[in-house]
Amino acid sequence: MFKDFIAWLDSYISREEPSAVLKAMVGLMAFAGLLGTLFGNQAIRAGAFVTVIVFAALVMLLLLADRRSLSKAHEMHRTLLARYCDFVIDHNSEPLVSFESWGQKVYVHRNGDVREVLTLRAVALRTRVYFIRLKAGSRWDQPERYRRDVRVIARSLTINGATGPRWNVTSSWVSTQKMNSILHLHHSIKRGEEIFFEVIRIWPAKCLPLVKGEAEEFSFCTTRLLEIQHVDYSVVLPEGLDATYELIGAAEPDVQLSADTGCDHEGRRVFTWRADKVPTLTTVGIRLELK
Template sequence: MRPSGFFEWLHEYVLARGIGGIVETVLALLAFGGTLSVLFGSSTIKAAAVVAAIIGILGLLITSTYGRAELRAENALLSELLRRNCEVAFRHMDNSLRINKIHAVNLVKDNGDGHSTITVVATALTDQINVFKIGSGSGWHQPESARRKVKIQVSSIDIDGIGGVRHTCTKHWRPDGKLEILTHLDRPMVPGSTISIVVQLFWPGKNTPLIKKRLPDTFSMKLQVPVEHLICEVILPPGFDAFYEPRVPSRRDFRYSHVRQARDTGHIAFRVDAWEVEPDQRVGILLDLKEPRSSASQVAPPPSVSSP
């Protein structure tokens, strides 16, 4: 519903003059009211000017809120239309891309935040590939207010000072709470060409179930195209440890390895490597935090006994 009357005029005025124009008008109104009150010795005039200024400020807040809501709805519609058109394009792009390697590193913060770095090396099998899609999700359904805090950056890989240039990307939240990221390449890929990109996700509260609620959580990946080598890695904050299980397809001939590493930095890391991953096969790690060991619960070692 569009504002009408005074608020419609104020909305158009803000668009034309900006916030600075409103501030200038309010200050001028207050100064004019103060001058009249001094000349005529009436505090009523000054009070009326203050009331008018307050009404103007309230109107500004209302029209600003309306403008933001309208813009947000329009952006959501454009994002949904873009996603639908890209989905149609992706259905016609089956077997057009081969993932040589994808390496996902999930850095878990002690406050439940997450920083994910996904490195992708892919080769084009057909021409006119100018969009690349990758998805990510968290272990709980986050509200809209939390989703807006997720920051994304996509860039090419920096090798010896060459690369590191950022790509344009758009995001879309699916009904199941998963985040889809569309990377728009500055020029289409040709058959045989290789692209190397890095996707960084700064995700507040992503690991809340694992860190805050101490519930088992899965870190995994599933792609719609074949992957030659997939690596899923999770790094816990210092002082945290976990039980873990690899999550891989149940095929007997499926090739994978897994390892738990204690690093010099105090972090415990878990890693799963998988090879020749087929489309729609999920690979990852299930973690369940161990209870922290307190000094009181630790059993003292028995005293040493020296032989006579």
């Protein structure tokens, strides 16, 4: 019976706001006070309060242990799902999609936090495509307290740029630097069909080395499973900061790479690099260092 009560309470807490749970606890305390008042005994009132407090603490400890168990199970299922998706992608000579255009803006904050906005247009290359995998990483080994707060939001876009409902996203960490995100489409797309979508990544302390004075690379490497026809990649620095830069991959054969600098409407320095039809296994991008 107590186990059933714990299950009910866990379900109640998970669907209610913290304020509702707090009100329920206050109600229990008020009931304890009422018992003491009815019986007119201070000792009974104090005993009732102590009983309620001990009972509440015990229940919360049990719920905490249960939540930890659920969290571990969720992490295991997420890891397994990522593994199976990787198997589907990697054990085929053909990519899932070809990216016709890859637009990315990286907004760097003074504390090293980053907000990335990707606008992607892709064409399905397999018979059916149910999900898309994106890889991302920082340039330093991030502690767990930063990695657990990384958020990835993905949704479709219309031709006019209007956003659709969010997709489900499964993210897993390959290492303390690298993360894979599986974007689960609401509906599969057939070979030759085009999809236009947006991905937003909120990444605490991703560019901490940059704001501390180290050089930072904003680049990626094409592979046989990552085909990109055109890239437009911008890095927006915090207001009042400037940087020196150099291109990565400009000396590679058959690479069409260019860069320019400027300021946005808020006066922040913006560094942009562009590339067209990057050959397989080629790294392109830009390296920045604050002045």
